[in-house]
Amino acid sequence: MEFTSSAGEQRYAALVRAAAETVVGLDFDGTLAPIVDDPEKARIHPDADAVLVDLATQVLAVAVVTGRPARQALDLGGLEEVGDDIDRAGKDLYLFGQYGNERWSSHRRRVVGPRPPAGLASFERELPRVLKRLDAPEAFVEDKGLAVAVHTRRLPDDAEAFARLLPELRDLAGRHDLVVEPGRSVIEVRSPGIHKGTAVTTLVEELGAGGFVFAGDDLGDLEAFEAVRDLGREGMPTLLICSSSDEESALQDLADVLVQGPDGVLEMLAMLTEDARHLRA
Numbered sequence: 001m002e003f004t005s006s007a008g009e010q011r012y013a014a015l016v017r018a019a020a021e022t023v024v025g026l027d028f029d030g031t032l033a034p035i036v037d038d039p040e041k042a043r044i045h046p047d048a049d050a051v052l053v054d055l056a057t058q059v060l061a062v063a064v065v066t067g068r069p070a071r072q073a074l075d076l077g078g079l080e081e082v083g084d085d086i087d088r089a090g091k092d093l094y095l096f097g098q099y100g101n102e103r104w105s106s107h108r109r110r111v112v113g114p115r116p117p118a119g120l121a122s123f124e125r126e127l128p129r130v131l132k133r134l135d136a137p138e139a140f141v142e143d144k145g146l147a148v149a150v151h152t153r154r155l156p157d158d159a160e161a162f163a164r165l166l167p168e169l170r171d172l173a174g175r176h177d178l179v180v181e182p183g184r185s186v187i188e189v190r191s192p193g194i195h196k197g198t199a200v201t202t203l204v205e206e207l208g209a210g211g212f213v214f215a216g217d218d219l220g221d222l223e224a225f226e227a228v229r230d231l232g233r234e235g236m237p238t239l240l241i242c243s244s245s246d247e248e249s250a251l252q253d254l255a256d257v258l259v260q261g262p263d264g265v266l267e268m269l270a271m272l273t274e275d276a277r278h279l280r281a
Contacts, residue, residue: 001259001268008256011232011239012272018237019276021210022059023203024269025224027196028066028073030217031243031265035184037153039068039142044077045262052082055269056091058276061207063094065199067181067188067220069144070097070104070111080106098146099181099190099220100199116146117191119176124148130172136161147190158185184218197223204231213272215241215265216251225254241268 003009015022026032033042056062066073073095074080083093083106093106102113124141127148131137139161140151150169155161166187170180173189181188181195196216203209214221214228225240232238242255243265252258259268 001257001264001271003257004252004255008239011237011256014237015211015213015239016272016275016279018211019058019272020060020280021208022237023061023063023207023209023212024055024059024272025063025065025200025203025212025214025228026265027216027221027224027243028064028068028077030184030261031215032064032077032262034262038140039149039151039186040076042076044079045266047266048262049078049082049085051266051269051273052093053085053089055273056086056093057089058273058280059091060209060211061092061094061203062086063096063199063203065096065100065196065214065224067099067144067147067149067183068097069146070095070102070113072144073097074104074111080109094203096196096199096202098144098194099196100194100202101146101191113146117178119178120146120148120189120191123172123176123178123189126172130168131165134165134168136165139165144188144190147188149186149188151186153185162187181220183220188220195223196221197227200224200227200231204236209236211237213239213241215243215259215268217243217261219250221251222254225251229254241265 033044086093087106095104104111142149152161173180179192214224228238240255241257242251244258
């Protein structure tokens with residue numbers, strides 16, 4: 001764990017003092033769960049349940065904000081069980097799936113989301129032909145219902161394939177009025193207008209938050225980081241945690257704290273919990 005500046009340390013201290021009014025937002029892959037070659041085999045860190053439940057006793061609410069479909073994240077993360085434990089502590093767990101297009105909470109217990117965007121089906125029909133032309137027919141294509149993700153991690157030269165596919169898929173998406181969200185070895189295509197920053201502002205408005213923490217690891221978290229920075233400029237106590245890795249460091253320049261993967265994220269959250277508890281004792 002490393003604070004990026006003395007200002008980051010000061011923001012952490014202010015956040016600890018405002019913990020009872022703070023929402024903690026967390027990405028899933030690379031933040032709560034290690035990155036794996038097969039996205040369907042990702043599992044939440046084994047210590048996450050205990051850390052999140054303990055954290056919930058000291059903050060206003062905990063929210064997982066992910067690009068994954070909400071139901072998939074619930075299943076892979078065991079988050080319904082985590083929500084049960086957080087409910088018993090008298091707090092709520094929120095889940096925003098597909099960048100905020102889907103919502104679930106531990107007190108409502110059902111996933112709510114819109115219909116798939118116009119143009120997604122025709123994009124998906126054209127995609128195999130484009131991948132074949134780009135010599136990437138073996139790229140793993142994940143249908144998320146409201147989005148399509150093209151994973152390059154399994155291809156022989158992951159980074160080269162990603163760089164080759166990105167502009168072509170962005171062009172194809174644009175022709176169908178869709179947008180591209182690049183991530184760690186993944187190119188996601190979805191409808192415009194909804195992103196993780198929207199989830200941040202929604203949580204602040206609906207819960208009346210007086211502080212905000214967000215932890216993420218790649219470009220899909222950029223809008224959430226920017227939304228939290230805007231809250232900080234308005235005077236709200238905030239903290240940005242970058243789960244850094246050798247693969248992606250795009251958020252490091254924006255972060256207050258750098259940690260190494262899910263182990264580091266959970267260590268940071270446990271420290272926040274203990275410091276908040278000590279201050280209130």
